[in-house]
Amino acid sequence: MTSADKPESAASERFQGAAMVAIFAAGLVLGGMAINSESARRQLATASDMTSILAGHTAAVVNSAMAHNLPVDGLFRAAGGMMRWRLFDSGGPQVWAGQGGWLYLMEELRPWPGADTVMQRRVDTIKRVGDALHAKGIDLLVAVVPDKARVVSATMNGPRSAQANTRYAAFLELLHKQGTPTVDLGVTMMATPQPDQLFWRTDTHWSQQGAALAAATISTSVTTKINHGAKFKTTAAPEISSGPGDLLRLISLDHVPDNLPIKLRPPVDRQYLETTKPVDAPAADGGLLDDGPTIDVALIGSSFSVNANFGGRLQEALGSTVSNFGEAGGGFAGAARHYFTGIAYRDTPPKLVIWEIPERLVVQPINPDDIALEVAFPVGK
Numbered sequence: 001m002t003s004a005d006k007p008e009s010a011a012s013e014r015f016q017g018a019a020m021v022a023i024f025a026a027g028l029v030l031g032g033m034a035i036n037s038e039s040a041r042r043q044l045a046t047a048s049d050m051t052s053i054l055a056g057h058t059a060a061v062v063n064s065a066m067a068h069n070l071p072v073d074g075l076f077r078a079a080g081g082m083m084r085w086r087l088f089d090s091g092g093p094q095v096w097a098g099q100g101g102w103l104y105l106m107e108e109l110r111p112w113p114g115a116d117t118v119m120q121r122r123v124d125t126i127k128r129v130g131d132a133l134h135a136k137g138i139d140l141l142v143a144v145v146p147d148k149a150r151v152v153s154a155t156m157n158g159p160r161s162a163q164a165n166t167r168y169a170a171f172l173e174l175l176h177k178q179g180t181p182t183v184d185l186g187v188t189m190m191a192t193p194q195p196d197q198l199f200w201r202t203d204t205h206w207s208q209q210g211a212a213l214a215a216a217t218i219s220t221s222v223t224t225k226i227n228h229g230a231k232f233k234t235t236a237a238p239e240i241s242s243g244p245g246d247l248l249r250l251i252s253l254d255h256v257p258d259n260l261p262i263k264l265r266p267p268v269d270r271q272y273l274e275t276t277k278p279v280d281a282p283a284a285d286g287g288l289l290d291d292g293p294t295i296d297v298a299l300i301g302s303s304f305s306v307n308a309n310f311g312g313r314l315q316e317a318l319g320s321t322v323s324n325f326g327e328a329g330g331g332f333a334g335a336a337r338h339y340f341t342g343i344a345y346r347d348t349p350p351k352l353v354i355w356e357i358p359e360r361l362v363v364q365p366i367n368p369d370d371i372a373l374e375v376a377f378p379v380g381k
Contacts, residue, residue: 081252082264094250101266102155103247105204108147108360111163115363119167122332122362122370123174126355128377129336130180138349139224142175143214144168145206145304145358146186148199155196168359181221186359188217200269203244208274211308219317224352226296228319231279234312236272243269244307276312278321295323295348300335301356303328314354323350332361333369341376 084090091097096104112118130140146168149156168186175182189198189210198210206214212234245268248254253265297320299305305326315322325344327335336355339345 078252078256082256085251085253085266086262086264091247091251095247096149096156096158097266098156098158100155100201102152102201103203103251103266104149104156104158105247105250105360107364108149108204109158109160109164111161112363112365114365115163115167116170118364118366119171119362120174121366123171123178123180125333125370125374125377126175126180127178128379129340129355129373132377133353136349137351139181139352141181141183141218141221141224141352141354143183143185143218143301143354143356144172144175145214145302145356146189147359148204148206150186150359151189151195152199163363164360167363171359171362181223183218183221185214185217188213200243200245202248202266202269203246205244205246205304205307206310207243207269208271208308211304211310212313215310215313215317218314218354222318222352226318226320226351230315230319230321232276232312232316232319233279234274234276234309234316236274238272240270241273243271245269274309274312276309276316278315295344295350296320297322297352297354298339298345298350299324299326299354299356300339301326301354302330302332302335302358302361304358305335305356310356322354326356331367331369332357332364333367333373337369337373337376340373 081092084092085097089097091103094106096106096109098104126140126142133140147164149160149164150168153160172182172184189195192198192213198206198213200207245254248265248268251265256265258265258267297314297318299311299314299322303326304310305324306328311322311324311326323344325335325339327338330338
């Protein structure tokens, strides 16, 4: 090495050393932030004694915090999501990327093992629930929500399993065979001139237009004598806002901005958020000897029941107060299980129960909520 090379070599070594120190310092800072997160602190509180340290429990908690709570973790996931969508037109393992920024939940497209057996088991549960309600003078109306991929199929541009293609009709046929009053929302939705207006592009649920159409369709199928004396009015917010976008969250693109020179994600849906409020108080049934308020209509179901103002639109369409017991993430049986074993059903039974059921859930594996609902409505009772 010549004397002329020594200054360059020394400068390079100093730069590399400084870079290593900076990387090490950044690692310490980010690691400290991860360990200081609320979830990590809760876990460390029960694993900071000497026994836990010697047994390796404390190290396991620290490793878990580093794996899940690093502040840059979200940035890395977003970078991966942008690369998948922009370069490979992919939404990853949970989301199918269609045309024109349309996203679809993979659960709607894939086949599920033992689907026929699982579907029949759930239909049998619905039958027992309906029979038990009928014995108490309560009507049951099942509203089946078709998959987004079924209604808005033109932009999907991808594979849909044979099981997924046939399960909607198969489920309706089983319900009809056992005599359960059912609303076929699919036939109405797919007959509209613009079915792509009925679901969000970047969310798996129906839009406000879809919820309004579903509510109107259900109202025409109600034959129960309920109080129609209530009046409701739906209004839209004056300012536009973002839609829900749960599929953007699944591919870690929910915080990526839309106003970039290059589109790095499907643009978020926009809406004028709707709310439905009573115009005047409904006329009360009964007289002075009433023990308490009555419930004409109870709504149970999935996140479709609590999204896009569906409950409000249903009240407006029926002209009757609807008590909404739907549960986001409740699946097929979660809301039904909690409602039928709860105080509201016991103390103020309704005249009509509307059970909203998404198509894609009827073939998914039996879970604890299904079993608990079966226990609440056993065979032969």
